Amino acid sequence: MSLPRRALVAAGAVTAALALAACGSGATGASAELAPAKGSTAPNGAVVNLTADQKRVTTPKVDAVAALVPEEIRKRGTLTVVDAIGTTPPLDFYANDDRTIIGVEPDVASLIGDVLGLKVEFNPVSWENIFVGLDSGKYDVGISNITVTEARKEKYDFATYRLDVLGFEARKGSGLKVAGAKDLAGRSVGVASGTNQEKLLISWSEENVRNGLKPIDIKYFQGTEFYLALSSGRIDAYVGPNPSLSFHAVQTGETEVVGTYSGGGADVLGKIAATTRKDNGLVKALNGALNEVIGNGTYAQVLKRWGLDNEAVPTSEVNPPGLPKPKP
Template structure:
């Protein structure tokens, strides 16, 4: 069931406060790469301290691990158990701290690969990473080439028609603006008449379009939506060509921590006003894998290894208390 509006407002407030704290400590929220953003935000080749933790950017990740659980591993479809590997499809490694390349420019690191590794541990499967472009994640899942997508994918009602989901993180969108701009974003009216950047084909774009239409209905100016597919939006921000950019809060807040030139001026649920957005492990509908994924995620949440991974990447504020199968998602337009 969708959360009551009062609960959503409270949750949004808590998320905003947590996001602001994380940024202040030196690191976001609702699913951006989840939505297909591909901004190349890789940090400098050195240590970073988001959320007070030093981040390992080398190929030698020394990832958090956990033990196999036979009862959960038994839920894996026989074909996957037989091959002994879990084919994980992820984005091209360009969105820290979600999924990006280590300083060897080959090894994929980030919170998504770490969570995939934990899932593989519980299921007794070797994880095989397959970095592809955003649209090819779904092409590969559809064809059966890959078993599961772990790439900051948001649960939506439209996607639930083709895929099964096991949630593992809150989906929080962030609004990034130049430091000192005075802009604060809590809803549609705050962006009336503003120029806002976004990546096309994403949940963020859907949000901006719906907000712009809301403003028009209410007699306010529409949002001037500008489209970017890479990091050129930062030049637009610095030059004042756009007032803000909306994307996955984790990657935007990570960028804020690196440069100190911008700030997060608001966060919002990736599920919209009536649904608390969730990021989920995504698999082809009806292939029998989702229960195993759900069981593995709940096991790592229970045993604390999940919490260690989120803390490692400064995403403590995006933790979920339990993994859900196919919860309410972003509504259809």
């Protein structure tokens, strides 16, 4: 059983790239081909259910937390969740029916809906339209691997639910190990423009030059073509959200993650959060729901089924320190 047509693009010996949208400012792409006949294997060895019949982890409604939901949403009975178009395993992608969005993000959203007693309505859009929809009030909450940043905190409230970890993927056996800027000096590294990972690469390149080392040769990719560049040796590595890269590496067996780094940079532990329009009254309910599922163990079950155990947070925080604003 392979991924659906809209989420799959074959490209020579290497399958098409995973989309890298969420933790930065948006990129597009397609998911990797999943080799096993009846499912895919996550990095932790779990077999991933690719069907529309997800048998999602569920949890009971908690009246005290549900009471925190703004009256308008309670009366409506639905929680409108916006996420990036579903092509990013294991974050969000289409099941083999080409319609049902599955992944860790829909699972987390569903748990929140359970606790709040609300039916979750998924609305897949392009990355930039997540924020357009939140700004206009069209959607209640964005659950799409969105990183907390200081700039975004001026317009949005956040309730955290996962660590933001970036990964560096290279061909297996390349010998490359990435722990910091100097490891990429003089290397050709791919990235999606307008993302947090692009900001990291630029700052690392500048750091290398200040230290008398070669700059990083940054190559930009907005779609699936970067894996061809990686397989052919035109780039030494690609940087993006670690969940996607780790998942892809397991499927192909031809690449590996050769380093990870906080999506918040050296000074801030990057965190992924449910995102809602600032001061609309919803963030306390989201925070309460997340802490409920963290406490009752259903949150851990969701992360485990998608191979993201190592990105769990011990508690949900409201508006923690985020990725700093760029220096003038």
